[in-house]
Amino acid sequence: MVAVVELSAGPGTTAAYARAALGMVPGFGRSGDTLPDVEVRRRGVTVDRAHLAAYDRVCGFRLTDTLPATYPHVLAFPLAMRLMTAPDFPLPLIGLVHVTNRITVHRPIPSGAALDLSVRAADLRAHPRGRQFDIVATATLDGAEVWRGLSTYLRLGPPRADDPAPPARPAADDGAEADDGTGAGGVWRVLARVGADYAAVSGDRNPIHTSWLGARLFGFPRPIAHGMWSKAHALAALEGRLPDAYTVDVAFRKPLLLPARATFTTTATATGWSFALVSRGPHLTGTIT
The missing domain is CATH 3.10.129.10 (Hotdog Thioesterase)
Known part of the structure; x- marks a missing residue:
């Protein structure tokens, strides 16, 4: 019970x-x-x-x-x-x-x-x-x-x-797709302060996102972005294009070290969207249905 x-x-x-x-x-x-x-x-x-x-x-x-x-x-x-x-x-x-x-x-x-x-x-x-x-x-x-x-x-x-x-x-798509001109892709320039800023508004104060020492204790050379910040920022890029009801699935892959420069790509599909955030490898892949 x-x-x-x-x-x-x-x-x-x-x-x-x-x-x-x-x-x-x-x-x-x-x-x-x-x-x-x-x-x-x-x-x-x-x-x-x-x-x-x-x-x-x-x-x-x-x-x-x-x-x-x-x-x-x-x-x-x-x-x-x-x-x-x-x-x-x-x-x-x-x-x-x-x-x-x-x-x-x-x-x-x-x-x-x-x-x-x-x-x-x-x-x-x-x-x-x-x-x-x-x-x-x-x-x-x-x-x-x-x-x-x-x-x-x-x-x-x-x-x-x-x-x-x-x-x-079901899993989110594993690879990045090229932007075919129907999406909302672009280059993200992610500032070092994003970890602390998102921690302040989300309550997720895990030190791997906010502290150089905390990140290094867990094997990262510097703080990493929150996965949920990346997901939110991806949906923000698609504002005005999404229906009233939908499901968005993401997989968090390679950590996004802060500060960062990464490419966000989107592709319209028969059922919605697929998207990815990539630099030297995929950081985030997802689908919207």
């Missing part, structure tokens, strides 16, 4: 990262080999217009009366952090790699809406490079689901023998 944790206020992510650091200490938490059967909920979440404006500015969206497709991910992120830093969560937060993200927008969400949010973890399974699982987040308005996000995270290391094999699932 699913245990429901009902929150009356948004949990802070700073405290969650402190718990995550404790989770790296041997003997602290990290008990069990199954995901907790828990759903974290928060009802009646409203948007701070100043925060939305700051998010739009960092990601490149125009300020409108509807939420960007990636904004509910930011609203739900503190709930996901609460779940993933609980002592009974089997994998430590620090070191997780966000490998794919799928967002489905069922209909436009007014910026003044009061949303009910829920987050749960699902499908712990084997991966050739370790173990992976999904964080499923939903937003409902007046009792109807209007948005759903599925983030897949990878914990590097040897897979457990008793983990189920990864199921077959």
Whole structure:
């Protein structure tokens, strides 16, 4: 039976990262080999217009009366952090790699809406490079689901023998396609401050995005851009071309070291769009249907 944790206020992510650091200490938490059967909920979440404006500015969206497709991910992120830093969560937060993200927008969400949010973890399974699982987040308005996000995270290391094999699932396109003139491609010049700026508006303060020392501790020569910033910036490039309801699937590939210069390409397809962000290799590939 699913245990429901009902929150009356948004949990802070700073405290969650402190718990995550404790989770790296041997003997602290990290008990069990199954995901907790828990759903974290928060009802009646409203948007701070100043925060939305700051998010739009960092990601490149125009300020409108509807939420960007990636904004509910930011609203739900503190709930996901609460779940993933609980002592009974089997994998430590620090070191997780966000490998794919799928967002489905069922209909436009007014910026003044009061949303009910829920987050749960699902499908712990084997991966050739370790173990992976999904964080499923939903937003409902007046009792109807209007948005759903599925983030897949990878914990590097040897897979457990008793983990189920990864199921077959649709994947984002693996390669970059040339811009055929129907897309919204161009060269991105990504400033070094993007990591800190996006951390401030998203609450995702993972030091690999904001600190040279933190990045080096995890094997990066300098801070890297958030994958969700790259996804948001890609959707911002396609503003005005997308339908009211769609699904956008992305795979986060080679880290984008900051500062950066990369080429964004898009191609119209029979069902929507495909896109990629590439420099010496693909950083982000995705599809919109």
